[in-house]
Amino acid sequence: ETGVTQSPTHLIKTRGQQVTLRCSSQSGHNTVSWYQQALGQGPQFIFQYYREEENGRGNFPPRFSGLQFPNYSSELNVNALELDDSALYLCASSPNPTSGGPYSTDTQYFGPGTRLTVL
């Protein structure tokens, strides 16, 4: 148990719809990263939030957006859903912004994920 929770567990949407996924970080962690994991693949980095600001982003279009709240919980929003958005969405929390430079990184602890199916 990592203390990171996500909701909902499963979700089915149709193409063109919008979806909001939620994540509650482990106590004491102020950084959250979101990942998309397609079946049989490793997780792909979407973006990272620290103190309510996005401080890093992967190769995902702007229709993927996020929020982080003062209690460090966060949301991932996806607009105009496409079939290829079907995946497991994982959030991971870590204790600091992991921006201490070389030889300074913090372990990311993952939540159980939300399985999104787009029909």
Place this chain on the structure above:
Amino acid sequence: GQNIDQPTEMTATEGAIVQINCTYQTSGFNGLFWYQQHAGEAPTFLSYNVLDGLEEKGRFSSFLSRSKGYSYLLLKELQMKDSASYLCAVSLFSGGYNKLIFGAGTRLAVHP
């Protein structure tokens, strides 16, 4: 670009030892993680290496050679519950933050 390679599948026998290799070519390196992921579940942290050498943690050990862009995860005294995917991930420091770049994972099947 970033490239992380690991075997797609491996099989092993209960009680045996298995080594899962990972090679990487990345622009920047801030450490290498191994995670275990059972089907439909979250990745769970196994080990972190940032300096060359072997890190041992119970039945699991992880090795890193930065000059060769190579790591391995060694699992001893295999148990049926070790059947899972094992993800190799490189931490990259860029733009003032660290992010993880994952390989596709190695599916390990342990049989009696």
